[in-house]
Structure formats: C-alpha cells, structure tokens
Amino acid sequence: MITPIIKKAALCAGLALLGLNIASADTLKIGTEGGYPPWSMVDAAGKVSGFDADVGNALCKELNADCRFVVQAFDSLIPSLDANRFDLIISGMSVTPERSKRISFSIPYAVEDAIFVLPKDSALVSAASADAIFQGLAGKTVGVQGGTTHGDYLRKSAPGLKVKNYDTLDQMQIDLDAGRLDATFADLTSQSKFLKKVGDKHFALSKLVIKGSSAPEVLGYGIGVGINKEKTELKQKVDAALCKLIDDGTIKASSEKWFDIDISNYEVCKK
Amino acid sequence: MLETIQSVLREGWGWTLLRGTAMTLLISILGMALGVAIGIAGASVKTAGARWSSLLVSCYTTVVRSIPELLIIYLLFFGSVQAAADLADALDWQEAMTNWFPALVGILAIGLIAGSYSVEVFRGALKAIPPGQIEAAKAIGMAPWQRLLRIVIPQMFWYALPGANNVWQTALKDTALISLVGLVEIMRAAVLGAAATREPLALYLMAGALYFVVGVGSQGVFVLAERHFGRGMKGH
Numbered sequence: 001m002i003t004p005i006i007k008k009a010a011l012c013a014g015l016a017l018l019g020l021n022i023a024s025a026d027t028l029k030i031g032t033e034g035g036y037p038p039w040s041m042v043d044a045a046g047k048v049s050g051f052d053a054d055v056g057n058a059l060c061k062e063l064n065a066d067c068r069f070v071v072q073a074f075d076s077l078i079p080s081l082d083a084n085r086f087d088l089i090i091s092g093m094s095v096t097p098e099r100s101k102r103i104s105f106s107i108p109y110a111v112e113d114a115i116f117v118l119p120k121d122s123a124l125v126s127a128a129s130a131d132a133i134f135q136g137l138a139g140k141t142v143g144v145q146g147g148t149t150h151g152d153y154l155r156k157s158a159p160g161l162k163v164k165n166y167d168t169l170d171q172m173q174i175d176l177d178a179g180r181l182d183a184t185f186a187d188l189t190s191q192s193k194f195l196k197k198v199g200d201k202h203f204a205l206s207k208l209v210i211k212g213s214s215a216p217e218v219l220g221y222g223i224g225v226g227i228n229k230e231k232t233e234l235k236q237k238v239d240a241a242l243c244k245l246i247d248d249g250t251i252k253a254s255s256e257k258w259f260d261i262d263i264s265n266y267e268v269c270k271k
Numbered sequence: 272m273l274e275t276i277q278s279v280l281r282e283g284w285g286w287t288l289l290r291g292t293a294m295t296l297l298i299s300i301l302g303m304a305l306g307v308a309i310g311i312a313g314a315s316v317k318t319a320g321a322r323w324s325s326l327l328v329s330c331y332t333t334v335v336r337s338i339p340e341l342l343i344i345y346l347l348f349f350g351s352v353q354a355a356a357d358l359a360d361a362l363d364w365q366e367a368m369t370n371w372f373p374a375l376v377g378i379l380a381i382g383l384i385a386g387s388y389s390v391e392v393f394r395g396a397l398k399a400i401p402p403g404q405i406e407a408a409k410a411i412g413m414a415p416w417q418r419l420l421r422i423v424i425p426q427m428f429w430y431a432l433p434g435a436n437n438v439w440q441t442a443l444k445d446t447a448l449i450s451l452v453g454l455v456e457i458m459r460a461a462v463l464g465a466a467a468t469r470e471p472l473a474l475y476l477m478a479g480a481l482y483f484v485v486g487v488g489s490q491g492v493f494v495l496a497e498r499h500f501g502r503g504m505k506g507h
Contacts, residue, residue, distance in 0.1 A: 029369065035466035042463045044283030046455070070369065071463075072453035076348065083352040084360075085369060168462070170471045197469055 027066045029086035030056045031226075034071035035168060038193060038258040039092035042071055054254035055109070055245070056090045059225070062241035075147055078102055081226055087234065088227055092187075094149045094212075094220030104229045108222025109242045109251060110263040111213070114150055115188045116142075116206040117176065117195065124183075125204045133208060134158035140182035143172040150185050153210070153218045169194070176203070189259040222265050243269035275473045284464040284474065291460030292481050298374065298456060299443045302381025306442065307435070309382065310389020311427075317390065318397050328390060335387035341448045344380045348452050351376065377449040377456075385442045392434035397423070399430040429500040436493045443486060457481050 032052050034042040040052040048056075048069040060067035070086045077089050081103055094112075095105040116133060118125050124136040138160035144151040146165035154163045164181065166172035173194050175181045184191070191205060212219045225242070227235045245251050251264040279285075313328045320328075335343065352372075359368035400423060408418045450459035461478035465471035 035463055037466055037469075041467045043467060044287045044464070046287070070453060071455075073451045076451055076453070079349050079352055083356040085352060085356060085372070168466065170465055170469070174471065 029068050031077045031086040031089045032091045033074045051258040052090045095224040096220045103226045105224035106238045107268045108224045111222040111265045113188045113209045117184045120204045143181040143184040149220045287460045291457040295446045295456040298377045298446050301378045305382025306385025309386025310393045313390035314393035332387045332390050340445050347380045373452040373454040388438045396427045396430035400426050
C-alpha cells in the first residue's frame with residue numbers, strides 16, 4: 001500500500017525536475033465545496049451557484065480570467081490547493097492561524113457572525129452573554145459542522161458542553177429536529193436558512209450573536225480566498241480586486257441576495 | 272415522500288443521479304477489472320512464483336485488507352495529489368489531469384482493494400483444479416500454453432466466480448467512499464442534491480434504490496457467467 005505511493009512519488013519527482021511549472025495563463029480554477037447552501041451549492045446540471053460562486057465570478061471578471069469551478073469535499077480543498085489542483089479556494093473558508101500555516105489567504109472580504117439555534121421555549125434564547133448560554137447548556141449536547149471553526153470555539157470557550165460533530169449541516173439539523181441535540185451552533189446565515197425552512201414553531205435563533213472579532217484566533221478573521229503560498233503575485237491581484245468589489249457594492253449585492261444581510265468587510269480595505 | 276421525490280425529480284436531480292450511476296459503474300467495472308488482473312497475477316505468483324515474490328504479494332494483501340477502505344482512498348488521494356500534479360506539470364497535461372485525476376484515484380483505489388481480496392479468491396480457484404488433470408494433460412503431450420488455455424483458465428474462472436461475485440459487490444459499494452476526491456458518483460450526487468434541495472431523505476432513498484438496481488442487475492450477469500463457465504462441469 002505505502003510502497004506504490006513512494007515509488008510513484010519518486011518517479012514523479014524525477015519527472016518533475018525535467019519539466020517547468022507552467023501556470024495556466026487565463027483560466028482560474030476555483031475549488032469549492034458545493035454542498036453548503038447558500039454559500040456554495042451545485043444544481044442538477046452541475047452548475048455552481050451561491051455566494052461563493054458570485055464572488056468567484058466577479059473576481060474572475062475583475063482579473064480578466066475565465067473561471068472554472070472544481071467541486072470537492074471541504075476537507076480535501078486545502079491539500080488540493082497545495083498540489084495546484086486549482087488556483088483559488090472560494091468556499092466560505094474562514095481565515096484562521098491554523099489554516100494560514102499551510103496556505104495563504106486574501107484579505108478577509110466578508111465577516112460572518114455565528115449564532116445558536118435553540119428550542120423556542122428555552123430561556124437561553126434571550127440570554128445576554130455568551131457565558132450565560134454556555135452555563136445554561138452545560139452538560140447538554142450542541143451540534144456543529146466538523147472541520148469548522150465553530151466546534152473549536154465551543155470546545156475552547158465552553159468546556160462544559162458536549163460538542164457533537166456532523167459531516168453536513170443537513171445531518172446536524174435533522175438531529176436537532178428529531179430532538180437528539182439541545183442546540184446547534186453555526187453561521188448566522190445558514191442557521192437563519194434552516195429556521196426559514198422548518199418554520200419558527202419549535203426553534204428560535206439566540207438573541208446573542210457571537211462576533212468573529214470576539215475570538216478571532218479561534219473563530220477566524222473572516223472569510224478569505226485561499227491561495228497557494230507560492231503565488232504571491234496572484235494574492236496581490238486578488239486582494240486589489242476584492243477591495244474593488246467591496247467598494248463598488250458587488251459583494252454587498254450578492255450577500256444580500258443570498259443571505260438577506262450584508263456581510264461585506266468594509267474595514268479591511270481602509271487600512 | 273412521493274411528492275417530495277417528484278419535486279426533486281422535476282428539478283433535474285434524476286438525471287444527475289443517473290449520470291452518477293454511470294460514473295459508479297465506470298469506476299467499479301474498471302476498478303474490478305484492475306482488481307481481477309491483480310488477483311490473477313498475485314495468485315499465480317503465490318502458487319508458482321519464487322518465495323520472495325509470493326511474500327511480497329502476501330504483504331500487499333495483508334496490508335490492504337486490514338486497513339479500512341476509506342483510509343486507503345484517503346491515503347491514495349492525499350498521497351498522490353502532489354505527485355500527480357508534478358507529473359502533469361512535467362508532461363504539460365494539467366488540463367487532462369484536473370479532469371481525470373479523481374477518476375484515476377477512484378479506479379486505482381477500487382482496483383487495489385478488489386485486487387487484495389481477489390488474490391485469495393483466484394489462489395483458491397487455482398488450488399481447486401485437481402492436479403490429476405494437469406498430470407493427464409502432460410501425459411498426453413499438451414504444451415504448457417495448451418494446459419493453461421484448455422485446462423487451467425476455464426476452470427479457474429468457474430471456481431473463482433462465487434468469490435469474485437462477493438468482491439464485485441464490495442467494490443460496487445466501495446465506490447460510495449470515493450466521493451471525497453470530487454467524483455460525482457451516486458453517493459456524491461445524492462449528497463449535493465440533498466444540500467441543494469434540502470431533502471436528504473428523498474435523495475438518499477433514490478440513491479439506495481439505484482445501488483439496489485445495479486446490485487441486482489449485476490447478480491444476473493454473474494448467473495449468466497456461471498452458466499457460461501459451468502458448461503461441461505458435471506456435478507456442480
């Protein structure tokens with residue numbers, strides 16, 4: 001099992017020395033998850049839509065490049081970017097110190113707050129501080145999507161909670177609906193989508209919103225475009241283009257289209 | 272539920288699932304073909320090869336069979352993604368590599384897994400051929416290639432069929448694990464559809480039905496194969 005990989009790697013490394021790294025000139029390949037509405041989803045025809053797709057298409061237009069989306073599981077995005085399977089990751093990915101060790105990020109063009117979904121009759125819905133919610137949920141089970149910053153945040157700031165990881169938001173929300181979870185913790189945008197779908201009969205959003213800026217080292221500095229560490233020139237171009245898209249309201253428009261709220265990060269370009 | 276399925280079908284997910292089925296079939300058939308090739312080669316080495324080479328085959332079957340299939344796929348994908356990219360750069364095949372890399376990893380992974388089980392299946396089949404038949408063939412002056420073509424191969428397939436059938440069914444279902452690499456087979460199509468339509472139960476029911484149809488259909492093929500290779504095999 002291991003030997004063929006090593007052999008292959010050795011062979012390929014040898015072959016690679018003979019060739020040059022030729023970056024594709026005017027097509028930008030963009031890795032995205034495709035299963036995370038309304039950020040990134042794929043329709044039946046395979047067309048990518050959602051906030052990520054809008055940002056990607058606007059970015060490519062600004063950079064005079066053709067966009068091609070590569071849809072892959074979230075966990076496989078960073079290793080694939082490392083290996084140049086695509087040029088950029090646009091997949092609602094939060095900029096975190098952990099991820100920044102492996103890849104570089106554009107400016108955080110959007111900032112997203114996180115929020116709890118709780119049973120409607122819970123007193124915690126109107127809790128005024130994060131600590132009040134954490135104490136109220138002590139010993140109870142809270143669902144998060146695995147591999148996201150939300151789970152890390154809860155494990156760090158609220159060790160009394162039982163945090164349950166889910167592969168997809170769907171699975172997590174089905175468990176909440178079925179009473180197997182006491183609460184869920186995720187992006188404000190996906191949580192409000194869920195409430196829209198199931199109605200507000202049994203569940204409610206917590207009044208308290210956890211701002212990313214309250215714990216940026218865990219919750220991340222906002223949503224950024226992932227770029228291979230070696231491509232510094234591309235990063236500069238992407239940063240400049242993103243600032244332009246924030247200034248001219250393109251990001252605002254598509255954010256309001258998909259989330260009903262504006263999540264553009266206006267501060268980042270003013271520095 | 273029926274209404275939900277109908278509305279999901281109206282959005283075009285039926286076609287996506289069918290295309291996913293084609294991909295599942297492509298990966299599992301090519302993977303199984305690779306697996307059978309590995310199986311026959313490995314079994315031959317184990318029955319007739321040198322000691323060190325049969326030890327090598329045993330290592331491969333032991334290692335691959337004791338690691339979960341999902342882990343093999345992860346190791347192959349994460350282990351080869353860099354190597355494949357380097358190779359593509361060297362040969363200037365980036366475009367083809369982007370398009371075909373997921374399928375290649377899928378076929379290779381399924382092939383390696385199916386191969387590790389097939390080695391034992393075919394070794395058992397080779398051992399089941401009565402040695403007396405080979406001696407008789409030698410006695411009437413058949414050349415080694417004649418013994419292989421007329422005595423060994425036809426009977427090997429007959430004896431291997433029930434075991435190979437099991438390996439095939441496993442290979443078919445293992446393809447559900449390769450959705451990680453970005454291949455839209457039945458399972459991945461269902462996951463994407465579940466996310467887009469927010470109707471996971473409907474999509475997963477449809478996916479289950481498709482796996483069932485493919486599974487039952489391939490059973491029919493094995494029945495036909497058993498009839499074909501079993502002709503002239505009295506007493507079986």
